[in-house]
Amino acid sequence: MDFEHAEALNQAIRLLSLRHRARAATLLAPLGLHPGQEALLLELARTGPMIQAQLSEALGCEPPSVTLMTRKLEASGHIRRKPAPTDKRATIVELTDSGRALTDQVKQLWRALAEETVTGLPAHTVAEIPGLLKALTDNVGTRRPRHPHGHRDGE
Template sequence: MQAEPTGSADPACTYLPSAALGGPLSHALARVARLHRIAAGRLLRGLGLYPGQEFVMMCLWDAGPVRQAELIKAVDLDPSTVTKMLQRLEQAGHVRRRPDPDDRRAVLVEATDDSCALHSDVRRAWTDLEGHTLAGLEPAEREELARLLAKVEANLCREAGDCPTPR
């Protein structure tokens, strides 16, 4: 079976596998998401974070102490993945876990005071990532891309049927 070129001059981006011929935009979106995660990972590695941990920290910085079960829902990841993330973040001194005084079976998770410096570093990393990701796009193109991605996200949320509730 033959794949078709996508029209780009870069050989890495010209190959469209035959199985993806019915979904070239989905294929492109998957490639972009993968590359975005790699770029984010490089920026976060310099802060001592693994990809995904910044989302846990963002949630904790904005929400304050939350039950671990609520945090798992908020970041929409597998509970074992979040538990491992929290173990690493706790070892690094960025989070603290303690029993919930209202329900001793539940665990409260909160960002530590020491993580405040990390907050500004993560914000700067995401600003840099945004700049690299959208380089060459005009402000109107950026707005249009954000609008279109919101529509795509809404479609996928309806399909998945389990999208997190916006805060």
Template sequence: MTQSTPAAGKDPAGTGPEASVPVPAAASGGPISHAIFRLARLHRMFAGQLLRRIGLHPGQELVMMHLWELGPQRQTDLVRLLDSDAATMTRTIQRLEQAGFVRRRPSPTDKRASLIEPTAASHALRREVEQSWSQLEDLVTAGLSADECTEALSTLERLEQNLVQAAADPTCAAER
């Protein structure tokens, strides 16, 4: 079985994208998992290109989206919201702080904690982030009908739910 992802080139016939990541024989038992891997890789690459234009790296926009939506948050709350780890979130917040998009202030209710809040500069960035996500969505869904988009979203949500359930199942964890 040889499936692949499109790359920024032409296929041998010169009519469209050429294959860049063939499915290795060892992955033949997981063609959907390999397709998800390829899709995620390309999605992150295009997201990175769009976000770099506005001074962000993939993942930073998600932190900003939550801050814009929910207001100031403790770093531990951002870790939970984004299903991240503390070290990654610390680096992300530090980079956003250095770029002037967030600032820390002491929590009024917990003297040990600080709140991460969006700055005025980040609020100016919000529209550009929204436009980048719209562009990314257009790239991902190009050529799909509204019904196909709905079906794709439903399938992706089901796949995610399957993994969430597997992660919560102690018998599944024992098999890992």
């Protein structure tokens, strides 16, 4: 791939990421949420109670970030944390009734954001986007850095 194409591709991905996060922040603010907190709520709604370390892994976040999010969501009454019965060092995180109600609102906002994001695209393109983005995410997450001359480190 030539540099101009690579630059256009990287710039498009960067701008989409920044703008999507900013738009999500705008939509979530009236609910008292910051970006990332909605993902935690949605994950708990999908899976049920989880050990905080598992939640960290599921969200792809560092444990201290999840700890901070859970503390804030607990203080606002949307989740509850309690020691795991089998391992007192582990913490189980679960939604409260307030958290379940908030998650329903988040789902509505998430649908609206997705629809806004793909406005004007043909349905067949929209259907392909999740798979394409997953492939891109997997590629970035599994590749080792390349040497500037095309050799992998250590080769």
